[in-house]
Amino acid sequence: MQKxxxxxxxxxxxxxxxxxxxxxxxxxxxxxVPSESFQAEFNSILMDYVGxxxxxxxxxxxxxxLGFNLWLKREDLNHTGAHKINNxxxxxxxxxxxxxxxxxxxxxxxxxxxxxxTAAAMLGLECVVYMGATDVVRQSHNVRRMGLLGAxxxxxxxxxxxxxxxxxxxxxxxxxxxxxxxxCFGTAAGPHPFPTLVREFQSVISREAKAQFxxxxxxxxxxxxxxxxxGSNAIGAFHEFVPHSEVKLVGVEAxxxxxxxxxxxxxxxLGTPGVLHGAMSMLLQTTEGQIExxxxxxxxxxxxxxxxEHAGLQDSGRAHYxxxxxxxxxxxxxxxxxxxxxxxxxxxxxxxxxxLENAASIPKDSHVxxxxxxxxxxxxxxxxxYEKKFRK
Amino acid sequence: xxxxxxxxxxxxxxxxKAVIPYLPGGFPxxxxxxDELAALDAGGADIIEIGVPFSDPVADGPVVEQxxxxxxxxxxxxxxxxxxxxxxxxxxxxxxxxMGYYNPFLQYGLEKLGRDxxxxxxxxxxxxxxxxxxxxxxxxxxxxxxxxxICLVGLxxxxxxxxxxxxxxxxxxxxxxxxxxxxxxESLPEEVLAKLAEVxxxxxxxxxxxxxxxxxxxxxxxxxxxxxxxxxxxLIRHIDAHKSAASFMEGWRAGGK
Numbered sequence: 001m002q003k004x005x006x007x008x009x010x011x012x013x014x015x016x017x018x019x020x021x022x023x024x025x026x027x028x029x030x031x032x033v034p035s036e037s038f039q040a041e042f043n044s045i046l047m048d049y050v051g052x053x054x055x056x057x058x059x060x061x062x063x064x065x066l067g068f069n070l071w072l073k074r075e076d077l078n079h080t081g082a083h084k085i086n087n088x089x090x091x092x093x094x095x096x097x098x099x100x101x102x103x104x105x106x107x108x109x110x111x112x113x114x115x116x117x118t119a120a121a122m123l124g125l126e127c128v129v130y131m132g133a134t135d136v137v138r139q140s141h142n143v144r145r146m147g148l149l150g151a152x153x154x155x156x157x158x159x160x161x162x163x164x165x166x167x168x169x170x171x172x173x174x175x176x177x178x179x180x181x182x183x184c185f186g187t188a189a190g191p192h193p194f195p196t197l198v199r200e201f202q203s204v205i206s207r208e209a210k211a212q213f214x215x216x217x218x219x220x221x222x223x224x225x226x227x228x229x230x231g232s233n234a235i236g237a238f239h240e241f242v243p244h245s246e247v248k249l250v251g252v253e254a255x256x257x258x259x260x261x262x263x264x265x266x267x268x269x270l271g272t273p274g275v276l277h278g279a280m281s282m283l284l285q286t287t288e289g290q291i292e293x294x295x296x297x298x299x300x301x302x303x304x305x306x307x308x309e310h311a312g313l314q315d316s317g318r319a320h321y322x323x324x325x326x327x328x329x330x331x332x333x334x335x336x337x338x339x340x341x342x343x344x345x346x347x348x349x350x351x352x353x354x355x356l357e358n359a360a361s362i363p364k365d366s367h368v369x370x371x372x373x374x375x376x377x378x379x380x381x382x383x384x385x386y387e388k389k390f391r392k
Numbered sequence: 393x394x395x396x397x398x399x400x401x402x403x404x405x406x407x408x409k410a411v412i413p414y415l416p417g418g419f420p421x422x423x424x425x426x427d428e429l430a431a432l433d434a435g436g437a438d439i440i441e442i443g444v445p446f447s448d449p450v451a452d453g454p455v456v457e458q459x460x461x462x463x464x465x466x467x468x469x470x471x472x473x474x475x476x477x478x479x480x481x482x483x484x485x486x487x488x489x490x491m492g493y494y495n496p497f498l499q500y501g502l503e504k505l506g507r508d509x510x511x512x513x514x515x516x517x518x519x520x521x522x523x524x525x526x527x528x529x530x531x532x533x534x535x536x537x538x539x540x541x542i543c544l545v546g547l548x549x550x551x552x553x554x555x556x557x558x559x560x561x562x563x564x565x566x567x568x569x570x571x572x573x574x575x576x577x578e579s580l581p582e583e584v585l586a587k588l589a590e591v592x593x594x595x596x597x598x599x600x601x602x603x604x605x606x607x608x609x610x611x612x613x614x615x616x617x618x619x620x621x622x623x624x625x626x627l628i629r630h631i632d633a634h635k636s637a638a639s640f641m642e643g644w645r646a647g648g649k
Contacts, residue, residue, distance in 0.1 A: 003525060013494055013521045015451045017571060020548045158457060164448060171450045176572040178548070275495045275521070276448060288469045289499030290447045 004192020006312030012191040014278045018171070021178040024098070026193040032097045033090075033200060045089055046204065049122065050079045054205075056212040056369070061339045066359050068366040071221065073209050073237065075373050076344065082374030083202060083233045084115035088184060090201030092119035095182035102126040102181040106170040108135055108163030108229075109299035110142025111374060112186030117151035119184075127151035128181075130170040132162040139299065142378065160293050163303055167277050187230025188307035191278025195235075195307050202236025209369060210240045217367060225250040226371035227350040228321065229265065229301035231310045233373035242318060249319035251310055252354040254296035258325030263295035267306050268314050268321040281308040297326035297382060298346035300374070328353040330386055333376065345374035346382060394540050395515045396563035399438045399487045400598040400620045409611055411436065411644045412600055413637070414491060414624035416443035416459045418468030420631050426476070428637040429484075435641025437486045441518065441622065442477075444470050444492025451520040453575030455625040470496050477512035489516040489542065489563075494526075502533035509539040516540045516563045524556055531560070542566055547587050558594040564620060565595050569603045575625045577604035588617040608644055 003026075004010045012022060032038050046052040055074040062070045075083040088105075095103055103120045105127070107113030113129040120127035129146055133155040136143055146153050159165035167190075174183040188198040206224070213221055224241050226234035228251040241247040256264035264270065267282040274283040276291055284292040284304035294304045313319035324332075329346055332353035336344050344352060351370045355362070362368060376383075393401075403410035413432050418425050432440050445460040445468055452460070470492070477488065490509070497505055497519065509517070516539060522530060524543075531541055540563035545554060548571060557565070567588065569580050584601075592599065601614060602622030611621050623644070630640045 012523060012525050014523060015520050015568075016523045016544045016553075017451075017546045017548060017568060019523050019525075019553070020550060158454070159447065159461070168448050168450050172453075172573050175451075176570075178571065275493075275498060277450075278521070283495075285495070285499070287499065288471070289496035290464060291495075 004196060006309040007315050009273070009279070009281050009308035009311040009315070010192055010195060011280050012278060013275045013280065014191045015175065017175050018191070021174070022191055022193065025197065028094055028098050029193050029197050029200065032094060038093065038097060042090060042093055045093070046086070050085055050089065051077060052204065053208040053212070054078060056209055056216065059340045062335070067364045068362050068368055070355060071367060071369045072342070072372040073205060073369055075205065075233065075371060076348070076375035080115050080118050081377065082111050082115070082345065083205065083236060084112045084186065085118065086204055086236070087186065087198050087201040087232060088112065088115035088119040091182065091184040091197070092116070092123045092125060095125060095184070096123055098182060100180055100182045102128065102177065103184045104128050104130070104170055104174055104177070104181050105184045105186060106130045106163065106166040107186060108132070108166070108302060109378070110135070110139040110146070111300060111378065113151070113153070114142055114145050114149070116184050117146045117149035120151065121149045128173070129153045130156055130166040130173065132160070132166045133157050134161040135163065135166070135299070164277070164291065187232040188235045188309060189230040189277060189279060189281065189305060195279065195309050198232050199235045199239055199309065202232050203239035205233065205236040205371060206238060206240035209237070213367070220244055220247050221367040221369045223248045223250060223362065223366065223368040224371070225252065225351045225354055225368065227252045227301060227347045227373060228268070228306060228310055229254070229303050229347065230305070231307035233371050235307060235309055237371035238313070238319060249313065250354060251319055251321040252350045253321055253323045254298055254301040254329070254350055255323040255325040256295045258327070263293055265294040265296040265301045265303060266323050267304060268310060269323050273311070276305045279308045281311045282306055297329055297386060298350060300345070300347040301350065322354050324350040324353040324357065326386070327390070328357055332356055333383070342372070343376040344372055345376045346379045348373045394563045396439055396487045396489065396540060397597055400564055400600070403438045404598070404619055409618065410438035410598070410600070410620035412439045412441055412620055412622040413437050413627050413640070414441040414443060414622060415627060415637070416445060416456065416463050417473040418445070418463040418466055419459050419628065422466060422468065428631065431637040432641060433484045433486045435638050436645050437641065438620065439487040439489055440484070441489045441491045441624070442473060444473060444490055444496055446493040446496055449493060451573055453573040453625065455628050456574045459628050470500050474508045474512045477514065478508070481511070481513040484513070487515045488513055489518060490514055491518040491520070494519050494522050497530070502530055506533045506537040506539060510537045514539055516542050518542045518544070518566060520544060524553065527560070544568055545591060547571055547581070547583060554591060554594045561595055561597050564598045564600050566622065567591060567599050567601050567618070569601055569605065572603070574603050576606040576629070580604055580610065585613070585617065588614065592617055
């Protein structure tokens with residue numbers, strides 16, 4: 001009966017009314033996704049439309065300075081500018097194969113919303129995106145992009161008016177529209193089977209990276225480092241390396257401003273086990289079980305929960321989870337811009353920052369892969385605001 | 393027999409549906425809540441559902457969500473509800489049920505929850521985000537305490553799941569009338585009647601109909617397919633409009649005969 005658990009984390013904590021559509025997706029995941037025809041169609045879309053495989057790039061200047069090899073898995077070069085498109089197209093294609101006509105998505109920063117709107121336009125599906133009213137204002141550029149792609153964006157005015165409330169509202173909408181609608185969950189969190197389904201579509205990252213490393217250096221990397229909000233780029237970057245215990249897996253959570261008592265987005269480091277959005281995982285919550293607000297300079301990491309598989313990997317000791325604060329992420333952002341001519345997303349900057357901050361403890365000549373999950377063009381306003389506040 | 397089953401059967405024996413009003417704990421404020429609860433009891437409620445507030449209530453519509461968030465602002469929590477109920481144990485004719493999301497119960501501690509529900513005279517728990525697959529730990533903690541875990545089923549629950557729920561159902565079964573969240577609807581979907589006719593034979597415990605119900609006349613068409621009716625958002629709106637639980641119950645005293 002215990003479906004979709006990673007150790008003691010995961011499960012299906014949803015209203016009974018959502019069990020039939022979730023079990024339908026589970027069935028489709030187990031039968032349609034592995035089929036030859038689905039895989040052929042999906043791989044061809046990834047290659048010709050997304051532009052995969054994404055490059056595995058060794059940063060020449062930073063590698064020299066750090067004394068070890070810093071490799072970037074360039075998900076920022078994907079169509080729409082982030083890893084999110086891998087999952088959106090996978091689920092969009094699955095939605096079509098399941099005979100449903102509408103893709104429903106939640107979005108925080110808007111990247112998953114844009115990816116889903118893109119997949120819907122490309123696959124001929126209708127698209128509805130739920131977004132917290134606060135996020136609609138602070139990510140207006142992405143709201144316009146979704147509109148241009150033909151999606152309907154629904155601002156959510158309830159609760160904290162951010163990602164977690166958008167997920168609540170999308171789950172409610174899905175209860176009502178489940179017969180025609182597939183809920184294209186954006187990260188490797190939520191109820192089973194989403195953590196497994198999203199990992200399935202994102203693990204293309206580590207599948208490619210593994211082959212690329214074998215070709216370039218004849219062995220696997222020593223470290224794989226990725227930022228963790230919900231945790232989809234990280235689980236995708238980790239998955240193929242999990243059985244190889246010599247590869248250290250490092251997830252990086254957002255510590256917010258880093259000041260004591262301030263909001264952050266680091267449930268694996270500073271949270272406690274609990275149930276939110278359909279899964280048992282690590283959570284930011286009060287002792288009474290109410291969900292607490294989160295904060296990060298990176299909107300894509302700004303979430304009080306985390307995918308259950310990460311909680312499982314932490315619990316088993318297979319992966320290590322560190323934290324990086326807003327200032328360290330900003331510093332890494334600038335370093336990558338100036339040293340390598342690559343403008344990373346603020347989310348991915350957290351992963352880069354972990355490497356910079358921990359460089360002293362990384363052995364010389366190591367091979368370190370950072371999953372550069374997205375590009376930073378979307379973050380111009382955030383950077384400008386941060387500089388006005390702290391870098392006069 | 394479970395106290396909850398007994399309350400519903402007693403109402404049925406007098407020729408009416410049992411009435412189960414839902415009131416969020418601490419609503420409309422921490423003092424008046426206890427007066428309204430007493431008024432519901434005196435007004436003939438057979439079972440009273442007390443809402444335990446949660447920050448992220450996914451099965452609820454806007455009326456219940458707002459009431460729940462307001463209660464949280466006021467500091468209402470499960471521990472307060474249980475300890476205040478324990479002080480008043482034995483003063484309610486109606487059976488008492490707590491309705492709340494899993495996480496606050498989990499953080500309270502399931503073993504302690506089982507003990508404190510018994511001490512507070514709570515006979516059932518409705519946990520809308522706890523489907524069959526996840527009931528294990530809560531069911532184990534409630535074993536032998538006299539507090540039932542209430543099953544929810546709906547329009548899209550397939551036969552295999554109905555069979556599984558039938559094996560564990562105690563107290564009553566909560567039938568969700570719409571594919572949607574809590575909140576008043578002008579009319580219930582026509583497929584409800586057909587689904588209830590399909591569901592009925594699976595269960596020996598009574599069936600309560602909930603979600604979307606505002607007025608007694610909405611209940612009449614269901615005839616013998618249901619035994620009880622749950623009213624939530626309509627009661628909240630009634631009290632929000634500065635009317636009393638007592639006057640609300642007057643409308644339901646006939647109980648949708």
